[in-house]
Amino acid sequence: MLLLGFCTAGMVVKKISAMNSRISSFLGGNSGAWRVTRMDLIIGEPLPAVRFVTIVPGAVSEGDAAWILRGITSNERYVTRDEKSELVAKQEGLGRPAARCAALIPIKKSSAWWTLSQDDRRKIFEEQSTHIKIGMGFLPAIARRLHHCRDLGSAEPFDFLTWFEYAPSDAVAFDDLAAQLRGSPEWGFVTREIDIRLELLGS
Numbered sequence: 001m002l003l004l005g006f007c008t009a010g011m012v013v014k015k016i017s018a019m020n021s022r023i024s025s026f027l028g029g030n031s032g033a034w035r036v037t038r039m040d041l042i043i044g045e046p047l048p049a050v051r052f053v054t055i056v057p058g059a060v061s062e063g064d065a066a067w068i069l070r071g072i073t074s075n076e077r078y079v080t081r082d083e084k085s086e087l088v089a090k091q092e093g094l095g096r097p098a099a100r101c102a103a104l105i106p107i108k109k110s111s112a113w114w115t116l117s118q119d120d121r122r123k124i125f126e127e128q129s130t131h132i133k134i135g136m137g138f139l140p141a142i143a144r145r146l147h148h149c150r151d152l153g154s155a156e157p158f159d160f161l162t163w164f165e166y167a168p169s170d171a172v173a174f175d176d177l178a179a180q181l182r183g184s185p186e187w188g189f190v191t192r193e194i195d196i197r198l199e200l201l202g203s
């Protein structure tokens with residue numbers, strides 16, 4: 001284990017591992033590259049309100065932040081080959097200059113979800129809820145990255161940290177997307193969700 005103290009975007013943080021490049025830490029606090037414009041509790045226990053969010057590569061264990069959430073990008077669980085081809089053809093990456101808005105949406109699902117078989121989860125996720133079909137309609141305007149928390153093996157408070165970037169002119173479309181997904185059977189398994197909207201500081 002590597003312990004490393006350093007300063008990022010005005011925050012002093014301590015990393016427990018700089019080794020895994022797929023891990024990201026999201027720090028909510030009083031400074032950072034992303035300014036919080038809205039923080040809505042959708043369901044479950046809230047997170048303390050913060051003014052800024054910083055994203056740090058690697059697993060940060062402590063820092064002068066109100067909260068630190070960690071997740072890791074991973075292989076896909078549900079997409080079919082055809083869906084994957086369509087996603088790859090339509091989606092755009094993070095960091096586009098025009099995409100100055102972002103959403104960080106940490107999500108936890110119930111134990112009922114996790115005890116289902118993979119087949120049953122896929123049925124609810126896509127055949128019943130059309131998560132991918134709905135999402136596909138918002139590409140390439142919305143860029144996304146899914147971080148898994150359970151795979152880290154530590155006591156993370158959420159199962160997923162979902163991250164989205166879009167231009168200010170697509171903010172209403174993003175609200176529509178989130179509302180459609182929240183009305184689906186899949187969301188019946190969501191026990192904790194906080195919708196944090198952000199804007200990028202600087203030029």
Ligand code: HEM
Pocket residue numbers: 075076077078079087105107131132134135136138139142143144146160162177178181
């Ligand atoms: C641009 C629109 C979107 C697209 C194209 C999209 C696509 C996908 C795909 C393909 C997966 C499955 C990954 C896998 O196979 O493991 C996924 C998972 C997920 N998405 Fe989305 N999504 C979109 C928007 C959203 C939004 C707005 C939310 C939250 C409000 C969200 C929350 C999630 C969650 C929590 C998972 C993990 C589900 C699980 O493994 O149980 N997605 N998404």
